Amino acid sequence: MSENIKQLEQDFLEYVKKMCAYGEALSLVYWDLRTGAPKKSVEQRSQVIGVLSSEVFQMSTSEEMATYIKNLLSDEASGVISEVTRKTVEECKKEFDRNKKIPAEEYKEYVILQSKAESVWEEAKDNSDFELFRPYLEKLVETNKRFIQYWGFKGNKYNTLLDMYEPGITVEILDNVFGELRKKIVPLVKAISESNAKPETSFLFENFPKEQQKGLSLEILKQMGYDFQAGRLDETVHPFAIGLNPGDVRVTTKYDEKDFRVAVFGTIHEGGHALYEQNISKDLIGTPLCTGTSMGIHESQSLFYENFVGRNYSFWKQNYELLKSYSTGQFNDVSVEDYYRAINESKPSLIRIEADELTYPLHIIIRYEIEKGLFNDEIEVKDLPQIWNEKYEQYLGVRPDSDANGVLQDVHWSGGSFGYFPSYALGYMYAAQFKNTMLKDLPNYDQLLEEGNLQPIREWLTERIHQFGSMKKPLEILQDVTGEGLNAQYLVDYLYDKYNKVYSLN
């Protein structure tokens, strides 16, 4: 009998390998489309995407898959199949359940709705016309509510959506940590607004030629330990990192010649994502486990590098001459201390993706509170613009002048991605918790940055996080690494400590 199971395990792994191969081809197609595929390629390339995706979808919901899941999760299989196989089956089962519970006809309608809603959203945003988008958003919310009934839920209905992006995370957990964050950050933001010690920042916005920015970005990626034999850096409109396999993890960035920070901090951020994917154990190749375990843990790696490395004083003490050597003189009369303060300016703003590290969590909390309200029938779509604007005023002290700069700013909802936003702030909290634990092993953290020696940091993260890919769930990693659960205090401490200094508070 165990012989049969062994054979089934082999067949299953072959089956999954094939799905992963299609997935890798799809990733290459996406990367290409976003980095330089000719304009006229797109129409036909969409066909290719359609064929490959529906093949993957069919394989993930096939009778064959159902049989693998049933037999490989049976009592007799446990103890026979490997740990990697078992977790792979579990991952496949999750996907299978998610896809099979929605009636095919309803799912098809939903896909069409998503695609229509995205293009209507674009128009609505361009014209700052929420009413245009409203019926689509209502339908998207409605459909997701129905899907939640199909999928089932534990406790709060919104938990089902949260769990898709961050398994194990619930409203109960988020209410707690986001409440804490809000309570602490709002007054700090207010204190900063009232501070007179505003950093001078005008020198940041002088001309920094694109090719020079690229050279600098490459140097920093190298310092981070990004393996250029297993990746490359390209230009794009909306930067991203993508892991095709651990031997091929590509980073993209964009260059603004009037604001070099876009490329430099963008590259460090995406580089953090890339280090995660490059350092996953090779044993997981060819399985769905061979990628970051969740949006939140992924974001913890990118934010770790962007904020705890890239916005750290010691890092720039080491790299300020390098920065100067690539620039055309804009920093000549600026001390590294003033530069450090400038890149850590904090100012409440309307647009999430332009927010600084202090105010960013508030943007996320607003979206979380709204989504939670929507899926618990406490908020109606028609009231969103008003609710949005009130929350911005209350938490950030700024009120959107238009829905384009308010409720219509993000693409996520138009694609039906509810439950995604919290990952950004979760990643930030995870990162602060990891950093706190790291300091116990690497008490000379700042000194390492000052020496340009980022290797011990990367190795620490690889040993505890990267290598496992999706073998561990987010809260499992957090517990294993830090010995505790989600805790907002570490992020709060970091922010208070840093911004009190930058703005000479207290």
Place this chain on the structure above:
Amino acid sequence: MSENIKQLEQDFLEYVKKMCAYGEALSLVYWDLRTGAPKKSVEQRSQVIGVLSSEVFQMSTSEEMATYIKNLLSDEASGVISEVTRKTVEECKKEFDRNKKIPAEEYKEYVILQSKAESVWEEAKDNSDFELFRPYLEKLVETNKRFIQYWGFKGNKYNTLLDMYEPGITVEILDNVFGELRKKIVPLVKAISESNAKPETSFLFENFPKEQQKGLSLEILKQMGYDFQAGRLDETVHPFAIGLNPGDVRVTTKYDEKDFRVAVFGTIHEGGHALYEQNISKDLIGTPLCTGTSMGIHESQSLFYENFVGRNYSFWKQNYELLKSYSTGQFNDVSVEDYYRAINESKPSLIRIEADELTYPLHIIIRYEIEKGLFNDEIEVKDLPQIWNEKYEQYLGVRPDSDANGVLQDVHWSGGSFGYFPSYALGYMYAAQFKNTMLKDLPNYDQLLEEGNLQPIREWLTERIHQFGSMKKPLEILQDVTGEGLNAQYLVDYLYDKYNKVYSLN
């Protein structure tokens, strides 16, 4: 009944579209591997290639495909299905027959042999050690002989191999035209060797920075009518053009800073291939007909541009200032007449891919004669080095100093590609025949080049050749365009006319 056929036609076209989608994904993978995929991506990417290729192979040899072929080529289907469908079925049938007639086990062994032989060939070439490669080459020839028995043959056994790359071309045809070419070119080459009017060429080899070469290459592609919204130019080691679909046809080139001709003439050559693929009728998208009809016709387009445009005096009269503006002064003291003579220098040499346009056909003829001998049991593999060297001495007046520069120089045989070489010379003859006909419609051909107005030339080729993709067979195109069959005389006339002038012969 006709209703059933209509439905079957639709199903078949969907089936074929899916195969094409896999093919397009594969093309993107190949392009990426050859233009900048990170080194460590390769191992896993090979898996992706394996999965996608074997999916295509299985679909092309499936029972489902057999049923489509049988029913759609039936009497009752003719008149019901479209012309495009019928030609698509015929193309699929050809592929089906080719693949199904070889016993699966033997084909598998052959694939392994090919891959081994390629790596042994590399080593053998590096060490100029024919004996190392000999047993593999013997086995490759032997296997292909056996395959010819499976596939069947008409007339000469070698015809079966020729037909794979150039449908309709036979030994009988090639003996005739290659005999003619050889008879005429050998004495011209000899006369040139003895001429005292050798062009001065040293100025060609001065430093020409890579970025400048790239700028020039882009300008020339634009002049040719290459659509940059449907393609892009990248750098690679062994240049190629690749059509993913007519809206995405990519050109690659390489830059030698000590010899700008590599990039410029290479880009024009690949650009000629690309114009073919960019201008195929959109009606053929999603079928195997949406690509050039044969190696030879493809080569006719690349050689047309490389030689009849790129090595034409009027073209450079128009573009000499452009060339000068990208160079760093190497042509300052050189007249356009002297430049023209320099780029048309002809000199017998040992290496095919470095040969000039006059001696090139002789390199091909030598390979043709050898392949024909091998498959008709008139030549044995063990005697190849000697036969090779003797033919070079006889036709070109040069004798290889080593097998690395002789019989081991080309990769083709190590991959089992017998019957491929003749396409190169066929393309050249086709091109000369097309040019001759074009002159009747565009008697101001040289003037167009001198005005930099290549559009009428591109349109002429599109109307008569490009648009049809694989809807017509090579000899059908030749007949339709020129009103006659294969005829070496036009190429001979071109070469005599040109080289008599360049070398002041007669």
